[in-house]
Amino acid sequence: MSVVIVGATGHLGRLTVEELLERGTPAEAIVAAGRDAERLAALAERGVRTARIDLDDPATLAPAFAGADTLLLISTSEPGRRLPQHRAAVEAAAAAGIGHIVYTSAPRADDTVLVLAPDHKATEELLAASGITHTILRNNWYHENYVSALHQARDLGVFIGSAGQGRVPSAARADFAAAAAAVLADPAAHAGAVYELTGDTAWTYPELAQTLTEVLGREVVYKDLSTAEHIAALVEAGLDEGTAGFVAALDGNIRDGALEEPTGGLRRLTGRPSTPIADTLRDLV
Ligand SMILES: NC(=O)c1ccc[n+]([C@@H]2O[C@H](COP(=O)([O-])OP(=O)(O)OC[C@H]3O[C@@H](n4cnc5c(N)ncnc54)[C@H](OP(=O)(O)O)[C@@H]3O)[C@@H](O)[C@H]2O)c1
Structure with a gap:
């Protein structure tokens, strides 16, 4: 091989x-x-x-x-x-x-x-x-995508977004790497397969605020914005218009349910539970 x-x-x-x-x-x-x-x-x-x-x-x-x-x-x-x-x-x-x-x-x-x-x-x-x-x-989404939410929460006690009650079945990059390695170890066994890989648990941004509260040991609130307000806030924070629009569009996709619920596919490939987001955020702190 x-x-x-x-x-x-x-x-x-x-x-x-x-x-x-x-x-x-x-x-x-x-x-x-x-x-x-x-x-x-x-x-x-x-x-x-x-x-x-x-x-x-x-x-x-x-x-x-x-x-x-x-x-x-x-x-x-x-x-x-x-x-x-x-x-x-x-x-x-x-x-x-x-x-x-x-x-x-x-x-x-x-x-x-x-x-x-x-x-x-x-x-x-x-x-x-x-x-x-x-x-x-x-x-699906990496837990690590929320490092900037972590930093906002740590510094201000609040993080912003525009994902409403949309759910995110994220997992750690290391989990996706383990799945890739499992496939590469025996590629023929996975010929033609299309795997929808998610973490074991889906969460909302308000639930992420609770997790951040536990991880940081300070109260964290999620402030849900409209797409236009989100773009304006990101531009104000230094992002260019294009990047701000892209980030807000992704939150809009999450709000509209584009990431769906957990599939179990990641766990089946790795043979282990996915990493809880709290563990990844704790490591990132
Ligand atoms: N699922 C998610 O939540 C999520 C989030 C972010 C990104 N992604 C996607 O997943 C990919 C892997 O994630 P990651 O965190 O490992 O990203 P990453 O750290 O930015 O790695 C991207 C890789 O792409 C390589 N690359 C970029 N342009 C290249 C080029 N012209 N020629 C050769 N190599 C090139 C980079 O090589 P060099 O650094 O050596 O140039 C680097 O190894 C990303 O690239 C993106 O497509 C997924």
Whole structure:
């Protein structure tokens, strides 16, 4: 077995490499790929093979992918630029004869109002058209997305949003990494599967305020805003209009129920309960 991890320099990729090593995958069977030379060096120190790649420069991909059986394609980080980057990875995988691609997608990517879904839906479609065996991991929200809520709550006793009573079945990045590693350990067993991966528990923003109250030891209140008020507050806090609109749109999606309820899919892959959000927030404090 040999697996290339595109995005190994990021949070989820690094955790997935760690999970693979813990599961006993030989370090030399892992190729950690990304742009950040410093983070690649840190991974090389752990014995894994590394490759500097840039999906915007497809010529960098062939040497990294040569000889690999499986590719973990972690979706890249700039919505709107992702599709050509993902296409470059899939084309390079085909050229290298990689037999299985595992892709990290978004909740219900093929049928959702989520504003970040179009790149993911299009990537799932190009994987289907590629003819390469693949597995889709539709990762729900990370607990870690709420680090800024944690900071607001710590400093002010209040955090803002516009998600109303919408529910979020989030899990820790480490849980999603464990699921990815479980699939990579035996890709053939997951050929063609599309997994909706969520934490075991869904919570609302007012419930998050209660959790933050416990974690921080101070009373925390959630202030629910309209979308327009939320955008204005984010711009006032220093975000550019585009980013503020995107963040508020995601909260609007949550308010409209786009993240749905827990599926149990993550727990089935990892064989363990998902990490409670309070534990992740405590670690982030
Ligand atoms: N489910 C959620 O709640 C949630 C939240 C945020 C993001 N996401 C998605 O999940 C992905 C993984 O999350 P994360 O927290 O690990 O994100 P992250 O830490 O930002 O990692 C993103 C990875 O993408 C790589 N990348 C970006 N552009 C690239 C390019 N042109 N060529 C090669 N590699 C490139 C980065 O490499 P370098 O750093 O080396 O450039 C990095 O390894 C994100 O990229 C995003 O698509 C999901």
